[in-house]
Amino acid sequence: MTSFEEFRTTSHELxxxxxxxxxxxxxxxxxxxxxxxxxxxxTQRHLEAMDAWHTFLGVSPDATAPPSAN
Structure with missing residues (x-):
C-alpha cells in the first residue's frame, strides 16, 4: 500500500x-x-469476500479457523 487513501479506498470496496x-x-x-x-x-460469494478481506489485511487462514476439538 502506498498511502492511507489507497488503503481506505480498497478496504471500503472490499x-x-x-x-x-x-x-x-x-x-x-x-x-x-x-x-x-x-x-x-x-455462500461461495461470502467465502470469496471474506478471503479477499483476509488477504488484504494479511490474515493467515489458520488465524480465522475455529479451535480444534482435540
Missing part, C-alpha cells in the same frame, strides 16, 4: 462486497432458502 454478500445470505435465511443453488452461490 467491505461493500462483504456486506452485500452477508445481506444476500441473510435474505435467503429469512426466506427459508438455506439449501440449493441460490444458497450455494451466496
Amino acid at each position: 467491505l461493500i462486497e462483504l456486506d452485500a454478500a452477508t445481506t444476500k445470505m441473510m435474505m435467503l435465511v429469512s426466506a427459508k432458502e438455506v439449501s440449493g443453488p441460490f444458497w450455494d452461490d451466496a
Whole structure:
C-alpha cells in the first residue's frame, strides 16, 4: 500500500462486497432458502469476500479457523 487513501479506498470496496454478500445470505435465511443453488452461490460469494478481506489485511487462514476439538 502506498498511502492511507489507497488503503481506505480498497478496504471500503472490499467491505461493500462483504456486506452485500452477508445481506444476500441473510435474505435467503429469512426466506427459508438455506439449501440449493441460490444458497450455494451466496455462500461461495461470502467465502470469496471474506478471503479477499483476509488477504488484504494479511490474515493467515489458520488465524480465522475455529479451535480444534482435540
